[in-house]
Each structure stands twice: as structure tokens, then as C-alpha cells.
């Protein structure tokens with residue numbers, strides 16, 4: 764399958780208990796995205812996708828878990844994107 768963030772080919776990780784997909788991407792590394800997030804990512808611009816992954820990574824670093832994209836929000840403005 765294709766990476767929901769960068770569109771490169773990814774390896775999908777078997778995760779039957781997760782309502783979404785878990786992928787390993789050479790570019791984005793390993794992360795999960797909920798079913799709802801996958802729908803939003805498909806419609807979002809590359810910048811917004813990267814932003815969503817970055818936020819998921821920051822949270823995961825705090826919790827020491829795999830990043831999970833639960834939802835995708837359009838950033839309020841350019842500054843918010845730059846600071847992420």
C-alpha cells in the first residue's frame with residue numbers, strides 16, 4: 764500500500780486490534796492512523812499530512828509509544844505550521 768502521509772510504498776504491519784492501519788514507511792518511519800484519520804489524510808494537502816504526523820510523533824515521544832494519527836486538523840495559520 765501507499766503511505767497515507769508521503770505516498771511512498773510502505774509495509775503494512777498486521778494489527779488486528781487497531782481500527783485503522785499501522786505502516787512502516789522508509790520516509791515517515793513507523794506510525795498508525797485511525798480509520799477516520801486515513802479518510803482525512805486522503806483529502807489533506809501534503810503539508811497538513813506532515814503536520815498531523817509531527818503532532819502524533821510529539822505525543823508518542825512523551826508516552827513512549829508508536830505515533831498514532833487520530834485526527835487531522837487544518838492548521839489555523841502558517842505560523843502554527845512553522846512552529847510544529
Ligand SMILES: [Zn+2]
Nearest residue numbers: 766769788791
Ligand atoms: Zn511515508
